[in-house]
Amino acid sequence: MPVEVSTQEVRSAVQEFLKRFIDDVEGIDDVRLITGGLLDSLVAVQMIDFIQQRFGITVEDEDLEIANFDSVNGVVAFVDRKAGTA
């Protein structure tokens, strides 16, 4: 069941997650996280797991588009779409 969250809540949750692994997340919202090499493959997987658990959504095969996970803005838009909060 998707959890009811606002776009802003999604953004801060994703930033909170990234702060664990990235020293400075200021102004990072459009930076390429995976293809830019900022997150290694294990952390990229952890981020996807974090999004699923935190927002109660399931990342399906067809959701595996790099645009959905490669930036904070991409993740926020993806969660909004999946959880229907947009």
Place this chain on the structure above:
Amino acid sequence: MSAAATRKPGHQPPCVHHQLTKDAELRALAEGEFAARVAGWERAGHVPDDVGEHLAATGVLGALVPARYGGTAWTHQRYGEANRLLGTLSSSLQSLLTVHGMVTHALARWGSAEARSRLGELTAGRELAAFALSESVSGSDVRSLTSWAERGPSGWRLTGTKRWICFGQLADVFLVFAMTESGDAAFVVRRDDPGVRIIPEAATAGFRAARLAVLELDRCAVGSERLVGRPGFGLTQVGGRALTLGRLWVAFGSVGLAQSCVQATLARADRAGAAGRRLKDFQLLRGLISDTDVAVRGAHLLAVSAASALDASSEWAVSEVLAAKLAASRAASLAASVSAQVHGAEGLLADGAVHHRLGDARVMEVIEGNTQLVQDLLAEQVIARWRAAPEGANR
């Protein structure tokens, strides 16, 4: 052999003991058929072709596959203990569970409908699976893949050379990682696909019976249903998750290897010497015996803890697996080197079990991420975990 006959009350922590009793069939196979043949296959340098059939009868080859695809759906902990058990016998044999487990799990999770429909062949042991990630110049540095997959009219064309594939000589199905124009991707390649060449690797000091092979792909054409996951997610969703599992199986396998080294050490150290004095009575050796005991038992507990973290989908399971892999591979190195030391000149026999285990332990510190890479990844996790709860919620 009955389950009751295999119990050794008081010899194992309760959780572990509980796991062992579940797999009486696997235990009977390890202690019977396999135990009788292992010395021969280690000497000959190849695990025999029929092990798959024997293992399949115990359900272990479908352990990481849900029942709807013909699997037996074991917990991580139960599969881990199976790896440990086979690891006590032969690290080469145990490595089959590592790679077959990684690939079957990945196909069940990310495979196409066609790939999933063929999983029954793998869970029944009629086919074996192998993991083809490493290349000559990119071992642990997976981002520097040079294998290439080009999109064609009806699928993909793969070109590249994969190295050090455990059970590559026997496998029917390979999970191959390659770059595409849309990023890294994973593919199913079958042994009988056009453009596939399988060459045995040169003899290695460790895992000498693990049927290591080189996989050469020369414009190997496969259908679009062979793509696993999506381009851009091959190394993360498919490979990253598979490697986390693989590291856990290596951890359990290393514990098994370490335990067999300890057995050999103790048997040798407790033997009466010419002058009636036993090695166990020398104080410096007592230090080696106790340090090894702490390392091996600690590693086992870390492996069990990591397995239950995965079973519970815990947020920091990845971190637990890395810790278990690091501790267990090093425990195996320590236990194997102590065993070699205690055996003196006997331990130097090139064809002997003591020497083979020394080589196997070296492999454990290299396979599925070498010690230094695992340290690097674990430090990142430890710091992230601290950042997530600096007040000490981890304690």
